[in-house]
Amino acid sequence: MDAQALLQAITGVNPAAQERPNTNVPAVQVPVAGLHAFLQVLRDDPRFSFDFLLDHTAIDWMADGKFELVYQLFSTLHGHTLMVGVLIEREQPLAPTVSDLWPIAEWQEREVYDLFGIPYDDHPDLRRLFLEDDWTGYPLRKDYQDKNMLQRPQ
Amino acid sequence: MVDNIPGIVENFPGGSILVTTIDSIINASRANSLWPLGFGTKCCAIEMLMATGASHQDISRFGAEVVRGSTRQADLMIVAGAIVRKMAPRVRLLYEQMAEPRYVIATGACSICGGPFQYNSYHIVHGVDEIIPVDVYVPGCPPRPEAFFWGLLALQRLIKEGESIRRPDIRRKPVMASLPQGITMDDIQGEMRRLLEEQNVVNVAESAENKIWTKRLKEWMRKPSSKP
Numbered sequence: 614m615d616a617q618a619l620l621q622a623i624t625g626v627n628p629a630a631q632e633r634p635n636t637n638v639p640a641v642q643v644p645v646a647g648l649h650a651f652l653q654v655l656r657d658d659p660r661f662s663f664d665f666l667l668d669h670t671a672i673d674w675m676a677d678g679k680f681e682l683v684y685q686l687f688s689t690l691h692g693h694t695l696m697v698g699v700l701i702e703r704e705q706p707l708a709p710t711v712s713d714l715w716p717i718a719e720w721q722e723r724e725v726y727d728l729f730g731i732p733y734d735d736h737p738d739l740r741r742l743f744l745e746d747d748w749t750g751y752p753l754r755k756d757y758q759d760k761n762m763l764q765r766p767q
Numbered sequence: 768m769v770d771n772i773p774g775i776v777e778n779f780p781g782g783s784i785l786v787t788t789i790d791s792i793i794n795a796s797r798a799n800s801l802w803p804l805g806f807g808t809k810c811c812a813i814e815m816l817m818a819t820g821a822s823h824q825d826i827s828r829f830g831a832e833v834v835r836g837s838t839r840q841a842d843l844m845i846v847a848g849a850i851v852r853k854m855a856p857r858v859r860l861l862y863e864q865m866a867e868p869r870y871v872i873a874t875g876a877c878s879i880c881g882g883p884f885q886y887n888s889y890h891i892v893h894g895v896d897e898i899i900p901v902d903v904y905v906p907g908c909p910p911r912p913e914a915f916f917w918g919l920l921a922l923q924r925l926i927k928e929g930e931s932i933r934r935p936d937i938r939r940k941p942v943m944a945s946l947p948q949g950i951t952m953d954d955i956q957g958e959m960r961r962l963l964e965e966q967n968v969v970n971v972a973e974s975a976e977n978k979i980w981t982k983r984l985k986e987w988m989r990k991p992s993s994k995p
Contacts, residue, residue, distance in 0.1 A: 745853065752889035761852070763893065765886035 614660070614693050622660055623695075627651050633698050638685075640696035648699055649709040655686060655695070656714050662690045666715035669722065671729045675755040678703045680731060684711070701731070710736040728753040791927075797842075797868060798926040799830040799963065801919075804841035806861065809848025811875040811909040816847060824912045824952070829959050831919060838864035843922075846901075847909075849877035849884060850892040862899045870926070871895075872918055874905040882908060896941075904943045914946040916955045923962070 614622065616639040623630050623641055630651075633640035643651055655663045663686035672681040684697040701708055710733040712719040722733045723742040730751035733739060741748065750757055776782040807816050816834065819826045826832050835841040838861050850858055862869070873895050876882035884891040895901060902925060905918035921944035 743853075757889060759889050762889060763881075763886050 614691060616693075619661075619693055619695065623655075626654055626658070633696065636696055638694050638696050640698060642698045642700065645699050645701050645708065649711060649714075652684065652697070652711055653714055655697075661688065661695075663688050663695060665689055666711070666718055666721070667694070669711075669718055669725065671725050671731060671753075673703075673729065673753065673755045674700075675703070680706050680729065682708055682725075682731070706731045707734060708732075709734050712736060727751070730754065794927045798923040801831040801843040801870070801922070802833045802835050802841050803831060803843040803845050804838055804861070804865070805834040805836050806844060807847045808850060808854065809875075809877060811847035811877070814847075814909045814912060815845050815874050815915055819912045819915055824916070826916075826919075828956075829916075829919070829963070839866060841865055842869050844869065844871045844899075846871060846873045846878040846895045846899075848875060849882060850895050850898070851890045852892055853890070855892050855898050858895065859898050868926075870903075870922055871899055871901045872903045872905060872915075872922060873901045874907070874910055874915060874918070876906065876908045879904050879906060901941050904941065906943065906945050911946070913950065913952045913955060914944075916952070916959070917946045917950065918944040920944075920955060920959060920962075923959075 619639050620632055620641065627643060627647070629647075630641040630643045633642040655661045665687040667685040667687045668683070669685070670683050672683060674681060679700045680703050682699040682701065684699075686695045686697065688694075699708070706729075708731055710718070710722060712722060712733075713735075719737065720742060722736055723738070723740060725731050726733065726736075726739055727741045727743055728751055740746070744752070750759070752759070773786050776785055803816070805816065807813075818824060820832065820834065831843065842865060844862060844865065846858070862871070873879050877884065877891075878895045881888075881891045881893040885893060892898060903918045903922045905914055907914050910918075921942055925942065
């Protein structure tokens with residue numbers, strides 16, 4: 614499926630999905646409500662069959678008060694890719710886990726939890742992945758401060 | 768006990784000659800058989816351990832080739848690349864596992880000061896000398912193999928000049944060995960070759976101190992015996 618047909622088919626499945634600008638792959642932005650069901654459709658529908666979660670990360674839009682969860686999906690059957698962006702609140706972040714759909718998401722969500730501090734609902738094993746267990750704070754947040762950090766002199 | 772041996776030996780006539788001779792033998796063998804630890808943390812390792820170890824530059828001609836996987840057999844640690852805060856206790860552990868005498872070369876901007884990650888990063892150690900003592904700094908990002916050989920030459924000079932069994936546990940000051948302009952690989956390797964050939968023969972009577980001692984030794988030999 615080419616990009617235009619893919620986006621049209623996705624809009625047919627989920628009317629709330631909007632095309633996400635400024636990307637080099639087909640990308641949609643969906644609300645966090647119904648995210649798990651939407652991703653399950655993307656995985657199971659034979660038109661899409663996104664059976665491979667390439668990457669999952671997050672973006673800190675501190676000025677807007679939002680986190681954006683990013684899911685990079687790939688279909689080994691059809692060979693097409695899709696980026697799904699989900700905006701969630703920065704103050705009380707909470708996201709559904711997709712580790713029951715793609716098992717690799719378990720560690721990818723642990724990484725996002727480690728560096729951004731986004732807790733995942735129903736995650737089987739939500740611990741820090743890279744940093745030490747006694748680390749305080751989430752260093753990829755834009756407002757992270759640390760006594761060992763050097764500020765760039767102006 | 769072993770530390771006291773130089774003090775005991777030096778009281779005898781000619782003892783100082785023995786000590787300095789042992790010094791020069793030990794230093795020459797230490798300087799010309801540096802065994803680096805196979806330890807690379809970032810892109811500097813490609814220049815330092817792989818390019819210099821490969822056939823074009825070929826560090827093995829200068830006695831520093833036998834890259835050891837075990838810290839207990841190595842005596843040169845080349846910190847090639849950035850050290851992150853999670854890695855820092857491991858680096859310290861590796862350093863402490865190495866047997867004395869041990870030398871550290873810090874190569875590249877990252878291991879000297881943090882490099883491009885110095886500001887606004889949560890993970891970097893601002894220079895590996897925060898956790899282990901460094902003997903020679905080799906600046907560059909990454910340094911060329913020439914620059915690394917220049918640093919190795921500086922370290923060899925440090926070892927040959929600086930150490931004595933009279934004063935164990937004395938550390939030399941670290942040096943910054945930045946490659947001067949216009950020095951080529953051929954110059955460095957020619958210098959290394961010259962030093963190697965020069966060090967092949969340990970001439971006892973060459974240094975000024977030894978000459979004095981040789982003179983005194985001869986006088987002592989000429990002295991009439993006090994025996995009846």
